[in-house]
Amino acid sequence: MTITKSEQGYYCKICGEEKQRATMQIVPVDCWSCGSPMKMALILVSGTWLGPEAFTSDQIELARSKSVVIQEQFSKTSESKYFANTCPNCKNFIGEFFIHEYLYLPAEDIDLGFVCGKCALKNIENLI
Numbered sequence: 001m002t003i004t005k006s007e008q009g010y011y012c013k014i015c016g017e018e019k020q021r022a023t024m025q026i027v028p029v030d031c032w033s034c035g036s037p038m039k040m041a042l043i044l045v046s047g048t049w050l051g052p053e054a055f056t057s058d059q060i061e062l063a064r065s066k067s068v069v070i071q072e073q074f075s076k077t078s079e080s081k082y083f084a085n086t087c088p089n090c091k092n093f094i095g096e097f098f099i100h101e102y103l104y105l106p107a108e109d110i111d112l113g114f115v116c117g118k119c120a121l122k123n124i125e126n127l128i
C-alpha cells in the first residue's frame with residue numbers, strides 16, 4: 001500500500017513547513033550525580049537532537065511509558081518551566097547542555113513518523 005504525502009500529514013498544519021522523519025531514543029545511562037541507572041529520552045529530527053523540553057505531551061507520555069522519568073524543572077535564566085530527563089533516585093536532571101554527552105550510546109529507537117522540526121525547535125527557543 002502506498003502512503004501519499006498528505007496521508008502522512010507531510011506538511012505542518014501550524015507553520016506549513018515540510019515535516020521530517022523523527023526518532024525517539026530511549027537511552028539507558030548512569031545519573032551524572034548519584035550514579036544510579038536511569039533512562040533518558042531524546043528525539044532526533046532533521047539532524048538535531050531534542051530533549052524533553054521540546055516534546056509534545058504525547059511524546060512525553062510515550063517516553064514515560066518506557067520508564068523514563070520526565071519532570072518539570074524551572075529555568076532561572078528564562079524564568080519558565082520546562083520538562084527534563086530526571087533521575088528517579090536523586091531527582092537531579094540532565095540539562096540541555098549535557099545531552100550531547102549521551103548521544104550515540106546504544107538506545108532503543110522508536111519511530112515517531114513525521115514531525116515538524118521547525119515547530120519543535122520553537123518550543124525551546126525561549127529556554128536558550
Ligand SMILES: [Zn+2]
Nearest residue numbers: 012015116119
Ligand atoms: Zn511547524
Ligand SMILES: [Zn+2]
Nearest residue numbers: 031034087090
Ligand atoms: Zn541521580
